Amino acid sequence: MQKIKTALLSYGMSGKVFHAPFLDLHPGFELLGSWERTKKLIQEDYPTVKSYPSIDELLADDVDLIIVNTPVGTHYEYAKKVLLAGKHAVVEKAFTTTVAEAEELASIAKEKGLKLAVFQNRRWDSDFKTIQKVINDGLLGDLVEAEFHFDRYNPILSPKVHKETANDGAGILKDLGPHLIDQAVCLFGSPKSVFGDIRYTRENSLVDDWIDLVLIYEDFRVRLKASFFVREANPAYTIHGKKGSFLKQRGDIQEDELKIGKKPNLDSWGTELDGFEGLLHTEIDGKPVREKIKTLQGNYFEYFNGVYEAIANNKPEPVTAQDGVKVMQIIEAAIASNLNKKIIDLA
Incomplete structure (x- = not known):
């Protein structure tokens, strides 16, 4: 099974509760670590992973997929940076703060042939x-x-x-x-x-x-x-x-x-x-x-399995960027x- 090397952009409640446990459970993902600005917590739960001091260091690593789970107001900035670095992305809700931002991210992902999914686990x-x-x-x-x-x-x-x-x-x-x-x-x-x-x-x-x-x-x-x-x-x-x-x-x-x-x-x-x-x-x-x-x-595992299938086998994302655009509209x-x-x- 192909391993998708994955990193988080934060390890607060969402990273610890909604993402890391399912990435750890799914055999197709390899959790590399998380960007942590002040508190260094991820290695307490996953001792073998990295705590990245900056987003640039994270992007420079051999990462396939990045979870953009930072505050909503930063989603557009960070997701755009991730996509322009050639990485697949999962972006938490709300996808962006405007329709224009959502459409631009969808366009970048399509142009670069990358998978871009919105985290609508509900x-x-x-x-x-x-x-x-x-x-x-x-x-x-x-x-x-x-x-x-x-x-x-x-x-x-x-x-x-x-x-x-x-x-x-x-x-x-x-x-x-x-x-x-x-x-x-x-x-x-x-x-x-x-x-x-x-x-x-x-x-x-x-x-x-x-x-x-x-x-x-x-x-x-x-x-x-x-x-x-x-x-x-x-x-x-x-x-x-x-x-x-x-x-x-x-x-x-x-x-x-x-x-x-x-x-x-x-x-x-x-x-x-x-x-x-x-x-x-x-x-x-x-x-x-x-x-x-x-x-x-x-079971939220089904969402992460959908992300895996999208990247590994070129299936549609479980929640697409266009789904995110519709919500923003x-x-x-x-x-x-x-x-x-x-x-x-x-x-």
Whole structure:
């Protein structure tokens, strides 16, 4: 099996939790190390890897793939540098801060024959995979509306300065928003137009922390909401069709297990706990059905395997740069809609 030599651009929470464990698990990747500016932590977990003192030293090494997992406002600068150095790239969400930046990165990757993927791991959450199957199996009939929530109760400002300082990459729209938007586009494609309501709700907040977006399609609507003031959770997914409805709580356990140091595997990883099954209320063969639906297994390993197949066997990336462009188009439309208090048509 071809080994893809891979390095991270940071080893904070995302590098430690979302990337390194899966790169270490997958036999097709060789984790070389991470750029670490101040804290030198990666060798505590992976003693044989390198801690690079600068991005230039990392780029000069024999690296095939670089994970751009730095703050959102730096994604464009670093991803462009990576691609111009002839390296494949995975860029975390939000892909960039503007559509123009996203399109430029996609163009550079295409011109140089490099793979460029966006890290939208939530497509491989157990809850999302389950609603995807319910919709694809036609259990709800023609869709009328869907509502996705990514809610938390956390009124305290983050200690991470880049998350709470007003800048082009900060705020919930570019933090949790890309997860919701990407899932909607993955299921339904790009909408015709967008309405966005964006607010600041926490005391002394300098960045947006509440969003309510409506994606307008020809025959149905999708509402996407995220807030830091939801103590009693709404269903994460509510989908209504002309035959029936499906409601599902957010139940994916991967992030929580990774945060406490559990290592992923290929067998039981990403299996939701009992009690988080979705509720299906529909009609099958002319008979009413109201039952719990077993949740499918989630596993972010599938994303990394998709990246491996893209580089080693020239398959499409699991989440393409064009997918990232579409998400940025909706984010820009939502910002314009909120500013102008009107629906914004997508080109």
